[in-house]
Structures are given as structure tokens and as C-alpha cells.
């Protein structure tokens with residue numbers, strides 16, 4: 672999507688950029704594609720059905736609350752599920768004001784309180800991992816794109832990304848007119864393991880699956896990005912026995928444990944899977960997961 676100027680671009684930068692890619696060589700990163708094509712053409716009735724199906728798939732009722740039997744472990748689990756820190760937002764692509772740490776805190780709370788994700792990031796929360804204060808807002812698209820290239824990206828469409836995470840410096844980067852979906856997506860990167868060994872295609876699909884989880888839990892619709900990647904992520908979710916199992920692997924277990932959970936002969940099967948993932952062949956990847 673070509674990003675046009677908005678009045679947000681005129682807000683002067685106030686944030687220091689002192690830890691701005693000091694050492695760019697080995698920086699890991701990921702990104703969030705932000706082409707708006709689906710958002711404006713998406714059929715509303717179809718969307719509702721999809722959202723309902725999505726909730727059912729992850730053991731939630733249409734209100735976003737857990738179905739009975741899920742999350743009954745503590746007295747206040749129902750209250751937690753009912754909390755919706757992102758309730759002030761009406762759609763995933765809503766733009767928020769840069770340098771608004773209140774929004775960053777809301778995203779942090781939404782992830783921390785998620786019945787699906789929360790239980791598996793307790794160590795990180797305890798260790799002080801936060802979203803508030805870890806976002807670098809760019810006030811010019813040029814500056815954002817320059818930073819993105821500087822950490823070594825080559826083959827992605829630089830014009831369409833809506834954010835990226837600099838894993839080495841633990842910093843989220845957002846372009847002018849940042850969107851709430853992008854902040855959630857990049858925050859998921861911050862709390863999860865690095866799955867780039869699974870290829871960017873799989874890494875982004877898994878990240879978007881949990882981005883959508885948080886959005887839907889908070890009464891928003893699913894995001895509009897990474898549709899192809901998401902299909903494979905859903906097949907991975909089903910193969911490991913559901914979203915909670917996948918969550919434990921994605922946020923706590925790590926890539927090797929996911930590999931071992933996915934394949935009958937992890938070492939030999941993984942190579943074939945990665946070859947297909949590099950080709951971004953959704954159909955063959957789903958087929959491969961069924962047969963290995």
C-alpha cells in the first residue's frame with residue numbers, strides 16, 4: 672500500500688534514537704505487511720462468520736470468553752477473559768497517536784491477560800519484558816524504510832510493511848500513522864521465540880495467528896495481513912493439538928520443540944518442510960504436514 676501523508680507526519684519526533692541500530696550486522700528482524708486491500712473489500716457478514724469460527728477454533732464463545740472447561744483453573748480467570756484492554760479500538764487498522772505510551776500499555780495488558788498466551792509468558796513478564804517504552808516511532812516514511820533496509824532486509828516489499836521488530840535491540844519500529852494491528856503483531860514478536868529458522872513465511876504466519884487471537888479476544892475483528900501464511904499456521908496449530916498447545920511451543924518451548932511436536936521423524940522431515948516454506952507453497956505445506 673502506498674502510504675500517503677497524514678497530519679500525524681507533522682508531529683515532531685521527541686524520542687531519542689540513541690540505540691538505533693548500533694550494530695546492524697546480526698540484527699534479527701521481522702515485519703508486518705500492511706497492504707490494505709482486504710480491509711476495504713472484506714464482506715461484513717462473511718467476516719462475522721469467520722470471526723465466530725475463529726473463536727470456536729480457539730475454545731472461545733462468540734463473546735470472546737472461554738467455553739466451559741477452558742481456563743477454570745483460577746477464580747479470577749473469567750474476569751481476566753472478560754477484560755478487554757483494547758476495547759477503545761474499533762478496528763485492527765485503526766491509527767493511534769505516536770508516542771502514546773497508554774496504547775503501548777494496553778497492548779501489553781491485552782497480551783499478558785490473554786487466556787491463550789498469558790500462561791506461557793509469565794517468565795518474561797516476571798523478567799520485566801514490556802511493550803511500553805520499547806517502540807520507536809518514525810515520523811517520515813523514508814526514515815522508517817531506511818531503518819528497515821539497514822538491518823538487512825532485501826526481498827520484501829518495503830512500501831507495504833506496517834512495522835518491524837528489531838530483535839537484537841528489542842525495539843519495535845512503526846511508520847507514520849501506526850496501526851493498532853501492527854503494534855499487536857510486533858509485540859507478539861517481542862514475547863515469542865525467534866522462529867526465523869522455520870522461514871519468514873512460517874514465522875509470520877504463527878505471529879499473525881496470535882495477533883488475531885489477541886484482537887478477537889478484545890472484541891476486534893481479525894487482522895488483514897498474512898492471509899496465506901495464516902493458513903499454514905492454522906494447519907500447524909491443528910497438528911499440535913490446538914491453539915493452547917501451539918501457544919506453549921511458540922512462547923515458551925521454542926523452535927526445536929515445535930519441530931519435534933510436528934513431525935514423525937523431526938530431523939529428516941524438517942528439511943522438506945522448509946523447502947516448501949521457502950517457496951511459500953501453502954497447499955503443499957498443508958499436505959506435507961498431513962503426511963509427515
Ligand SMILES: [Zn+2]
Pocket residue numbers: 701702703856857860875878
Ligand atoms: Zn512480523
